[in-house]
Structures are given as C-alpha cells and as structure tokens.
Amino acid sequence: MDIAISDGKIAGEVSSAAKVIDASGKVVMAGGIDIHAHVAGPKVNVGRIMRPEDKLFHTSRRSNMTRSGGGFSVPSVFETGYVYSKMGYTQVNEAAMPPLLARHTHEEMQDTPLIDQSAYTLLGNNWLVMEYIKRGEKDKLNAFVAWMLQATKGYCVKLVNPGGSEAWGWGMNCVNVSDPVPYFDVTPSEIIAGLAEANEALNLPTSIHLHCNNLGHPGNYETTIESIKLLEGKLPKSPEARDQIINFAHMQFHSYGGTTWKDFESESEKIADRINKNKNMTVDVGFVTLDETTTMTADGPMEFYLHNTNHLKWANSDIELETAAGVVPYVYSPKIHVCGIQWAIGLELALMIDDPMQAFITTDHPNAGPFRRYPRIISWLMSHQARLDRLETLHKWVPDRVSIAGISRVFDFYDIAKMTRAGPARALGLGEMKGHLGVGADADVAIYDYNPKTMDPTTDPAGIEKTFQNTAYTIKGGDIVVIDGEVVSKGNKRAIWVDATNGLTDPAVMQDIDKKFLRFYSVTMNNYPVQDSYVHNGLTIIPEAV
Ligand SMILES: [Zn+2]
Numbered sequence: 001m002d003i004a005i006s007d008g009k010i011a012g013e014v015s016s017a018a019k020v021i022d023a024s025g026k027v028v029m030a031g032g033i034d035i036h037a038h039v040a041g042p043k044v045n046v047g048r049i050m051r052p053e054d055k056l057f058h059t060s061r062r063s064n065m066t067r068s069g070g071g072f073s074v075p076s077v078f079e080t081g082y083v084y085s086k087m088g089y090t091q092v093n094e095a096a097m098p099p100l101l102a103r104h105t106h107e108e109m110q111d112t113p114l115i116d117q118s119a120y121t122l123l124g125n126n127w128l129v130m131e132y133i134k135r136g137e138k139d140k141l142n143a144f145v146a147w148m149l150q151a152t153k154g155y156c157v158k159l160v161n162p163g164g165s166e167a168w169g170w171g172m173n174c175v176n177v178s179d180p181v182p183y184f185d186v187t188p189s190e191i192i193a194g195l196a197e198a199n200e201a202l203n204l205p206t207s208i209h210l211h212c213n214n215l216g217h218p219g220n221y222e223t224t225i226e227s228i229k230l231l232e233g234k235l236p237k238s239p240e241a242r243d244q245i246i247n248f249a250h251m252q253f254h255s256y257g258g259t260t261w262k263d264f265e266s267e268s269e270k271i272a273d274r275i276n277k278n279k280n281m282t283v284d285v286g287f288v289t290l291d292e293t294t295t296m297t298a299d300g301p302m303e304f305y306l307h308n309t310n311h312l313k314w315a316n317s318d319i320e321l322e323t324a325a326g327v328v329p330y331v332y333s334p335k336i337h338v339c340g341i342q343w344a345i346g347l348e349l350a351l352m353i354d355d356p357m358q359a360f361i362t363t364d365h366p367n368a369g370p371f372r373r374y375p376r377i378i379s380w381l382m383s384h385q386a387r388l389d390r391l392e393t394l395h396k397w398v399p400d401r402v403s404i405a406g407i408s409r410v411f412d413f414y415d416i417a418k419m420t421r422a423g424p425a426r427a428l429g430l431g432e433m434k435g436h437l438g439v440g441a442d443a444d445v446a447i448y449d450y451n452p453k454t455m456d457p458t459t460d461p462a463g464i465e466k467t468f469q470n471t472a473y474t475i476k477g478g479d480i481v482v483i484d485g486e487v488v489s490k491g492n493k494r495a496i497w498v499d500a501t502n503g504l505t506d507p508a509v510m511q512d513i514d515k516k517f518l519r520f521y522s523v524t525m526n527n528y529p530v531q532d533s534y535v536h537n538g539l540t541i542i543p544e545a546v
Pocket of ligand 1: 364367
C-alpha cells in the first residue's frame with residue numbers, strides 16, 4: 001500500500017506534488033527502536049578511553065554530511081548515530097544513567113546524530129529510595145522518583161542489581177532477592193516491589209526495567225524466577241496504554257543453569273515458560289554475538305568478578321549515594337564452551353517465548369555484543385539452518401548443554417518488526433507515536449532492499465544480514481536521512497524524557513534531598529539537575545495524574 005508522509009507524521013493522504021519513493025518489492029517497516037543499549041554517559045566514555053584498540057580497524061572518514069568516527073564495540077557518538085540510522089533505527093534508549101552524571105549523559109546524547117534518545121535513571125541502589133522503602137513512606141518515595149526523573153531528564157526507573165551495587169561499596173553483593181543490603185537493611189525484593197509500585201502510582205509511560213541480581217553466574221535462573229514471582233499477576237495502572245508491569249533486561253544473562261562454569265548449562269526453557277505464563281512481562285534478550293567486546297554495567301560487583309575470570313583491564317567506579325559501575329573488555333570465543341552456551345541461550349529464549357511482542361532484540365550493547373550485529377542476530381532468528389551451521393563451529397560440549405538444534409521455529413519479517421519496533425514502542429508507552437506505520441505515527445520508516453516474494457530468508461542468512469545492515473532508505477521524522485547505506489542528512493533528533501511531578505514537589509522530600517547534599521554529596525544541589533540548556537530539542541512526556 002502507499003504510505004503518505006506530511007509534516008513529520010504518517011498522513012492519510014498527500015498532494016500529488018509530493019516526492020515519491022518507489023518501495024515496491026522491498027520490505028518496509030517503522031523505524032527500529034532499541035529498548036536497551038549503552039551508548040552515552042560516563043561508563044561508555046570510560047570504555048572508549050580504556051580501549052584504543054577497539055578503534056584500530058574501525059574508523060570512518062568524514063564526508064560532506066558526516067563527521068569522522070570510530071570504534072567497534074564502543075563507537076564514538078557520531079558513529080553510533082550513523083550506524084544505527086543505516087540499520088533503519090530511529091530511536092535508541094540509554095539503559096543506565098547515573099543521576100549524578102545525567103548532565104554528561106545528555107551532553108553525549110545531544111552529540112549523537114539522527115536518532116531519538118532517552119535515558120533510564122538508575123534508582124535501584126539509591127540511598128533515599130532504600131530509606132523510604134525501609135520506612136514504608138510510599139508517598140515520599142513517589143515524590144522522590146518523580147523529582148529524580150525530572151532532575152535527570154530521565155525516561156524510566158531502572159534497577160541494576162538492586163541493593164547489590166550498594167552492597168559492593170561494602171565489598172559485598174546481594175546474590176539473591178532476600179539478601180539484605182548492608183546498613184540499609186532492605187532486600188532486593190522490597191526494592192523491586194517498592195519501585196514497581198511507585199512506578200504505577202505515578203502512571204509512568206513504561207514499567208520499571210530490571211537487571212536482576214546475580215547476573216552472569218551459573219545457576220542464576222533461580223534468582224530470576226524469584227524476581228519474576230514478585231510481580232506475577234500484578235497489572236499496570238493504565239493497561240490500555242501498556243500491558244507490562246516489568247521489563248527484564250538482557251534475560252540471556254539470567255537464564256543460566258549448572259553450579260560452576262564446568263557444568264554450566266542453559267535453563268532458557270524454564271525462564272521462557274515463566275514469561276509465557278506472564279503476559280504482563282516483557283524481556284529484552286541480550287543476544288551473545290560471539291565477538292570481542294567491552295562490557296560495562298552499573299553492576300559493580302559483577303565486573304570485578306568478570307575481571308577475576310579473564311584478567312583483562314578493569315575500571316571500577318562508585319557513584320556516591322546512587323550506584324556503582326564497572327568496565328571490562330571481554331572476548332566471547334566460539335572455542336570456549338561457556339560462550340557457545342550463552343550464544344544458544346539468547347536464541348532459545350527468543351524462540352521459546354511464544355509472543356514476539358514480549359521479547360525484544362538487544363545485545364545489551366556492548367555487553368553481549370555490539371549493536372551493529374543486530375542484522376546477524378536477525379539472520380539466525382530467520383533461519384534454522386544458519387543456527388545449525390553456527391552451532392557446528394562451537395566447542396564440542398555445547399550441543400549437549402543446549403536445546404537450540406531441536407528448535408525449528410523461524411521468524412518472518414512481521415515477527416522481526418514486532419521484536420524491533422512494535423514491541424519496544426508499546427513497552428515504552430510510545431505505541432501511538434512509534435513502532436507502526438498507521439496514520440498519526442511519527443514518520444520514522446525503514447525500507448530494506450529485500451523482496452520476500454522472490455527471496456527466502458530461511459536459506460539466505462548472508463543476504464538477510466546484508467539487507468539489515470544498510471537500508472535503501474531511512475526516514476526519520478519525515479526527513480530522508482539514509483539512502484543506500486549513505487547518510488544524506490544531518491537529520492533531526494530529540495531527547496525524550498518524563499515529567500511526572502505535575503508541577504509539584506513534596507517539601508518534606510526536598511528537605512530530605514537537601515540534607516543528603518549537605519552531608520554527603522560532593523557537589524551542591526545547584527550542580528545537580530539537568531538544565532533545559534542540556535536538551536536542545538526535547539520531547540517531554542507528562543503522564544496523566546492519577
Ligand atoms: Zn544493560
């Protein structure tokens with residue numbers, strides 16, 4: 001069918017003078033939306049600095065339209081915008097913004113061209129959050145969360161290893177959901193349930209996003225099941241706007257069986273079953289792509305553990321009163337059985353979750369692999385044979401520990417559109433504006449030069465990978481920004497954030513915040529909130545008060 005575009009939106013009709021793009025015989029989708037990537041902010045920058053070798057074979061020269069850039073797993077901001085845009089993406093969300101460094105995060109997002117962006121505010125280890133939960137002060141917690149989102153110009157409530165990253169400041173961790181946080185004496189369960197409740201009380205556009213405790217350890221699927229149980233049967237405040245009460249981040253890293261790395265195995269089936277039973281939950285998968293990459297996370301203790309496993313460079317950071325972070329390079333080698341099993345777990349999860357609207361394509365970029373590998377992941381998801389071929393090249397222990405060989409399901413282009421556009425848009429509460437090509441949606445369109453009538457993705461993984469690497473056209477907000485894999489416009493971009501304060505702040509909460517700044521923070525309040533000048537072209541979402 002014809003798709004009309006006018007004033008940056010999909011329109012019912014346009015005049016006969018409108019420019020015409022002939023997309024017949026091609027795949028046409030809404031712009032891609034990455035629900036979880038690390039593309040801006042302090043730890044991304046640490047990754048860029050600590051890994052000059054990451055740029056060695058990956059630099060691009062400037063053109064009339066583009067700046068030079070570089071980096072494979074941690075590309076520069078310009079390169080990030082260009083590569084996403086060439087792949088047909090029009091929105092990418094930074095999945096972990098430390099509040100204290102929100103200004104830096106927004107500065108980097110301002111410098112990332114062509115794609116809309118939002119940033120998720122880290123709150124799962126925040127001192128005031130833990131104190132309000134401990135004292136049962138729900139109204140104060142709600143007011144604090146609203147203030148935090150507004151002060152950081154954040155999009156959602158993100159929890160990373162809730163309680164565990166604070167425990168790391170004491171040289172400890174919270175490896176399961178009932179481990180109390182030292183000094184604060186609250187448990188990860190209480191933090192997860194408390195912030196989920198606050199999230200719904202404020203009627204925020206998206207649910208809480210959770211990076212579970214115990215990431216990346218053999219046998220951790222049990223911690224994941226315990227985390228899922230906390231919100232089973234719970235409904236969001238406005239189910240007509242979004243279904244889900246929680247999005248589980250990079251579920252691949254949380255679906256591990258075994259007791260040590262030696263007997264490490266996949267438990268993806270148990271996790272997928274649980275998600276299939278809970279239609280109020282979504283996951284982003286975090287596919288392992290089997291590349292050399294740079295891991296980075298607010299899960300401080302996990303990175304220390306990883307560094308002790310591979311003995312590569314390690315950066316650690318404590319964000320006072322708020323969170324932690326670590327950065328460690330990592331090589332996912334096909335010759336190592338653990339890496340091969342991780343590769344299979346991601347694919348198994350995606351293929352065993354019945355509804356593609358519940359499972360989104362991510363690599364937790366760059367943690368499980370760089371985002372530029374999405375086309376390769378799509379080729380695996382669309383071709384059983386491609387998966388079997390890759391499996392054959394992996395360590396000999398892998399086939400017995402995974403079930404991927406026996407899963408013949410293959411996704412079609414509609415499924416891929418759900419996992420990369422419609423699903424993430426709906427989960428983010430942006431389902432009206434984005435993720436589809438209906439009248440009224442943002443005119444974000446990706447046109448791929450692949451004819452599904454004459455070509456067969458199940459036997460053509462190389463063709464699929466090539467197709468999804470470079471669009472024939474990417475249109476962002478009505479502007480043509482990419483033609484045949486070349487950036488042709490400086491584009492337009494927005495930072496999207498949420499103001500749930502309804503113009504009000506709670507004086508008692510402001511006093512609590514003031515006290516924390518006077519006694520503990522190394523900056524004053526004046527140097528904290530993100531001013532409007534950091535966001536040149538912002539889109540503020542104001543949730544309906546309830
Ligand atoms: Zn992440």
